[in-house]
Amino acid sequence: MKKKKLLIVEDEKNLCLLYKEELTKEGYQVTAVSDADSALKQIKTKAFDLIITDIRMPARNGIELITQIMALRKDVPIIINTAYQSYKHDFMTWAADAYIVKSASLDELKAKIKELVG
Numbered sequence: 001m002k003k004k005k006l007l008i009v010e011d012e013k014n015l016c017l018l019y020k021e022e023l024t025k026e027g028y029q030v031t032a033v034s035d036a037d038s039a040l041k042q043i044k045t046k047a048f049d050l051i052i053t054d055i056r057m058p059a060r061n062g063i064e065l066i067t068q069i070m071a072l073r074k075d076v077p078i079i080i081n082t083a084y085q086s087y088k089h090d091f092m093t094w095a096a097d098a099y100i101v102k103s104a105s106l107d108e109l110k111a112k113i114k115e116l117v118g
Contacts, residue, residue, distance in 0.1 A: 003027060003028060003029040004027075004028050004029065004049040004050065004117045004118065005028070005029045005030075005031070005046070005047065005048045005049050005050075006023055006028045006029070006030050006031070006048065006049065006050050006051070006052060006113070006117075007031050007032075007033070007039060007042055007043065007046075007048045007050070007051045007052070008020060008023070008030060008031070008032040008033070008052045008053075009032075009033055009034075009035070009036065009038075009039040009051070009052065009053040009054060009057070009062065009065065010032065010034065010052075010053075010054050010081070011034050011035060011054060011056075011057040011058060012054075013034070015102075016032045016034060017032075018106075019032065019052070019106070019109075020032040022106050022110075023110075023113070026110060026113075028113070031046070031048070034057075035057055035058060035059055035060070036053075036057060036059060036060035036061070036062070036064065036065040036068075037059065037060065039051070039053070039065060039069075040065070040068055040069075040072075043069060043072055043073060043076075044072065048073075048076055049076070049077075049117045050076065050077050050078075050079065050113060050116055050117045051069060051076055051077070051078045051079070052078075052079045052081050052109070052113075053065055053066065053078065053079070053080060053081065054080075054081060054082055055080060055082040055084060055087050056082065056083075056084065062080060062082070063087070063090065063092045066078055066080070066092070066095050066096055067092070067095070070095055077097040077098075077116040077117065078095070078096040078097055078098075079096065079097060079098045079099075079100060079109070079112055079113070079116070080096045080098070080099045080100065081100050081102060081109060082099075082100075082101065082102060083101065083102045084101075085101050087099075088101075097116055098112045098116065100112060
């Protein structure tokens, strides 16, 4: 079975490494980048099955990134993974397929990935 390809956009280096390690163990092929511009470069050159993005990042934020992803690839599910609950009520985040508030456990994130891409 072909591994599902995930793109993680997370500016916090340690979290980026943790997500990459944990999701690779789960059997996914993971590409991790630290900002929206790098994410857009990846999306333009590679096909991903799922994109996981933070909201608060330097330069362009995750909401701007989602808008740009939607213009390029409407078919790719997006998970917002953020420390901030407050954005959940921002209608711009509703374009994402899931909104997860970061926690010490990655169980909710892993379950949502499985639900969206298997």
